[in-house]
Amino acid sequence: MEFKPVTCETIGQFSEEYNGCKLNRIMTDIFSRNDFGTFGFDPNANKGKNFRFSYEIPTMKSTNQKSSGRCWLFAATNVLREIIGKKLNVDYFELSQAYLAFWDKFERCNYYLNCIVDTAKDPIDDRTVQYIIGNTFGGDGGQWDMFANIVKKYGIVPKDAMPETFQTSATGRLNGYLTEYMRVCAFRLRNMIAGGASETEVDAAIKEILGRVYSFLCRCYTEPPKKFDLEYTDKDKKYHMERDYTPESFKDKFIGDFLDNYISVIHAPTADKPFGKFYTVKYLGNIVGGDKILYYNVPMDEFKALALQQLKDGEVVWFGSDCGKFRDADKRLWDDKSFNNELFTGLDIDYTKSESLDYRISAMNHAMVLTGFNIDERSGKPDRWKIENSWGPEGVNEGYYFCTDTWFERFVYQLVINKKYLKGKLDNIGEVTELAPWDPMGTLAD
Secondary structure, three states: OOOOOOOHHHHHHHHHHHHOOHHHHHHHHHHOOOOHHHOOEOHHHHOOOOOOOOEEOOOOOOOEOOEOOOHHHHHHHHHHHHHHHHHHOOOOOOEOHHHHHHHHHHHHHHHHHHHHHHOOOOOOOOHHHHHHHHHHOOOOOOOHHHHHHHHHHHOOOEHHHOOOOHHHHEOHHHHHHHHHHHHHHHHHHHHHHHOOOOHHHHHHHHHHHHHHHHHHHHHHHOOOOOOEEEEEEOOOOOEEEEEEEOHHHHHHHHOOOHHHHEEEEEOOOOOOOOOOOEEEEOOOOOOOOOOOOOEEEOOHHHHHHHHHHHHHOOOOEEEEEOOOOOEEOOOOEEOOOOEOHHHHHOOOOOOOHHHHHHOOOOOOOEEEEEEEEEEEOOOOEEEEEEEEOOEOOOOHHHHEEEEEHHHHHHHEEEEEEEHHHHOOOOOOOOOEEEEOOOOHHHHHHO
């Protein structure tokens, strides 16, 4: 169809309609002096939605990722620390998220450079090349399988062994410098290959780049420990000192092969992802040679049943969601029924979950941990879910949040589930569909 400009006559009509509506003038006055985030809240719809649960797993106090995008690492270490805390008999424990973030950054640089080399002969304006350059590296985000890859290769350490620094907790400038350098290296490598450089020459260039990256990351994070001591006081006030751990020996002792027992289950009801199938995303990863990102797609009833089953058995659940939709910051609640945004904006917003994914209206942008749920005695079904977040312990509920079941259905996309709950369904795991690099299932890693 031919492109059609907006006419002055049409704009005049819109102006008359705007000025003829008293509500428009009232809302203009309100909008000019108030934050949008306070609008659309329906106190009547919010009544009865309380931070109480018929089942909840006792967990440690909340953590704080501060001004960084490391939610996936915090959520994952919050899962592991419950296992370690029980073995140590302590009230509180944290793994070093900085240690894991260091190795993720370092390995992701190598992964990025390998992606650049793999597509070096493709045109610069090729969609995949542009996606890799613009999106594969730069943020703090990640996926569960990326976390597992780091832990399997580099182990884990207590937070005391590699504490936070200013840069680990406020990563904006760090990411900016590293992203700029990687993009400079991208065109250098592409130019080398276009000029006929040998594989040996390219490998040497990548090694030199990674050496610079390692030094830069050490300046920001400090150098990761090769050995450390574990010092703690247990619940019985007994002091302990365990010496000469390595990150690998600490992992082996406290979590063993735990990570091998879990798989990411998604609910992505789009036409390109039939349920009961396995998926991966091309060029999404952090460790060359590590396990690929793997998702198993299921209908919503099965999705929720898996979460409930794992929680009932005393295991918390790592999950990925869109935390930007319908959040009541004061109550620490996500609830799509407590807000009527259409009423105050005048914008007709109505969409299904599949449409929200296909048209990028919603996608995963935050990882947290499910630690409980409430069952409505009338329906026998969950009506709300308890959430351990990583935004600090300040405010109501001391850093814990909750969401309604309707919000869960619309905006939760991924769960990490023990494979024992999927017996007989993982037999065809060899048949994996590779999704495009820009598929919305990869957004959490941006």
